[in-house]
Amino acid sequence: MRRSLAAAFALCLSAGSAHAQESIKLDVVNDALPKSLTGAPGNPDAGKKVFLTRTLGNCLACHQVTSLKSEEFHGEFGPSLDGVAGRYSEAQLRLIVADPKRIFTDTVMPAFFKNDGLSRVRPEFVGKSILSAAQVEDVVAYLKTLN
Amino acid sequence: MRSRYVGLAVAIVAVASLATPAFAQETERKGVSAPRGHVFKTIISGYQFRSKETRALQDDDLENPGFLAVERAADVWKKAEGSKGKSCMSCHGEAETSMKGVGAATPKWDDKLKRPVNIEQRINICRTEHMKAEPWKFKSQELTDMTTFVRYQSHGMPAAVKTDGPMSSWFERGKQIYYTRYGQLDLACESCHERNNGKFMRADFLSQGQTNGFPTYRLRDQRLVPLHERFEGCMFDVRAEPFKPLSDEFLALELYVAWRGIGLPVETPSVRN
Numbered sequence: 001m002r003r004s005l006a007a008a009f010a011l012c013l014s015a016g017s018a019h020a021q022e023s024i025k026l027d028v029v030n031d032a033l034p035k036s037l038t039g040a041p042g043n044p045d046a047g048k049k050v051f052l053t054r055t056l057g058n059c060l061a062c063h064q065v066t067s068l069k070s071e072e073f074h075g076e077f078g079p080s081l082d083g084v085a086g087r088y089s090e091a092q093l094r095l096i097v098a099d100p101k102r103i104f105t106d107t108v109m110p111a112f113f114k115n116d117g118l119s120r121v122r123p124e125f126v127g128k129s130i131l132s133a134a135q136v137e138d139v140v141a142y143l144k145t146l147n
Numbered sequence: 148m149r150s151r152y153v154g155l156a157v158a159i160v161a162v163a164s165l166a167t168p169a170f171a172q173e174t175e176r177k178g179v180s181a182p183r184g185h186v187f188k189t190i191i192s193g194y195q196f197r198s199k200e201t202r203a204l205q206d207d208d209l210e211n212p213g214f215l216a217v218e219r220a221a222d223v224w225k226k227a228e229g230s231k232g233k234s235c236m237s238c239h240g241e242a243e244t245s246m247k248g249v250g251a252a253t254p255k256w257d258d259k260l261k262r263p264v265n266i267e268q269r270i271n272i273c274r275t276e277h278m279k280a281e282p283w284k285f286k287s288q289e290l291t292d293m294t295t296f297v298r299y300q301s302h303g304m305p306a307a308v309k310t311d312g313p314m315s316s317w318f319e320r321g322k323q324i325y326y327t328r329y330g331q332l333d334l335a336c337e338s339c340h341e342r343n344n345g346k347f348m349r350a351d352f353l354s355q356g357q358t359n360g361f362p363t364y365r366l367r368d369q370r371l372v373p374l375h376e377r378f379e380g381c382m383f384d385v386r387a388e389p390f391k392p393l394s395d396e397f398l399a400l401e402l403y404v405a406w407r408g409i410g411l412p413v414e415t416p417s418v419r420n
Contacts, residue, residue, distance in 0.1 A: 054349075058349070060349060061348050061349040062348065062349075072350070073347070073349040073350040074347075074349075075346070075347050075348045075349045076343075076346040076347045076348075077343050077346060077348060108334060108338040108339075108342065108343070110331070110332045110333050110334070111333065118328075118329075118330065118331060118333055119327060119328065119329050119330070119387070120329045120330060120382075120387045120388045121330055121331050121386065121387065121388065122330065122331070122383070122386050122387060122388050123388065125330075125331040125386050128331070130331060130332070
């Protein structure tokens with residue numbers, strides 16, 4: 001069963017870009033997001049792509065991952081994500097990707113699943129989150145392989 | 148790409164001191180001591196963050212492509228334009244003497260306009276009011292050349308912008324903008340240039356975002372880039388709607404960032420990647 005948020009989000013997407021999207025609401029429980037944003041598990045291979053792609057996650061802009069050594073240019077803003085699956089539960093990782101400021105106050109890491117409360121967003125991105133619900137699930141599935 | 152590896156060696160030194168206070172990495176590069184109460188302990192030019200090759204290009208007056216602009220504008224300085232038949236020289240004489248120090252102290256307060264004015268704006272005020280000539284467009288080669296030429300007359304002089312008196316509200320506005328997170332990526336100037344200078348953001352090696360080298364010759368663009376275009380680029384990259392060049396917002400920001408670089412020698416025309 002799809003959760004109401006995911007359903008609302010999907011509806012917005014299909015409504016097209018002419019309409020302002022509803023603001024995303026996250027069901028945070030104990031500093032974590034226990035439920036999948038799509039109702040389904042993500043795909044780690046797709047997640048790796050999102051992680052690396054500059055116009056999507058671009059996570060390597062700020063993080064290092066030893067198993068991705070063949071990729072050029074690992075950033076240094078954030079910690080290495082080696083072993084991150086051992087440090088956080090899936091539910092915690094989901095919130096860290098969706099809205100890290102709820103956990104790391106004042107972090108420079110962007111919220112990847114948030115579409116309001118931002119300042120002077122370029123028109124083409126207004127009302128949109130950086131990643132879709134499915135892309136967040138894919139990235140979380142990929143992070144779970146980093147143990 | 149080569150530049151990345153040159154910087155990497157420096158960065159590794161910085162990483163070794165990860166647990167030490169935020170600006171420990173500054174001591175690895177040459178800079179000037181900041182006055183008390185400043186945000187940095189050491190104020191460092193963007194020059195120090197660039198590769199050996201890029202720095203060598205800046206240091207060689209014959210090879211530095213920015214000097215072509217200085218030469219072009221030196222001719223335009225003497226050329227009469229507009230219905231009054233005047234040139235810059237008609238009012239200011241030799242730029243080497245009359246413009247010395249100007250570029251180190253801008254933006255400057257204008258008593259008549261009751262606002263700070265930067266070099267681009269001053270040039271266009273002179274053109275429209277004193278020469279009765281058309282103002283030059285922002286980003287035009289003419290305006291960027293002349294801005295470079297004027298600023299070059301302060302080459303090596305320490306940045307010494309005034310921020311008190313009537314400037315203080317502009318300074319505060321600039322500071323507020325500097326610390327505000329903008330765009331879908333929700334990042335402030337501070338996120339990159341204060342907290343993370345000396346670190347890589349993927350292939351980009353972050354400096355303190357100082358303004359002492361502007362207009363700067365960007366190898367990527369193969370031309371001189373004026374300061375407000377750099378501000379626009381930084382905002383655009385975080386997916387923000389940039390303020391307009393020469394807007395009050397960018398002027399306030401220019402003033403505030405100039406203060407963050409107080410004491411740095413003017414490097415115009417600098418070379419950056």
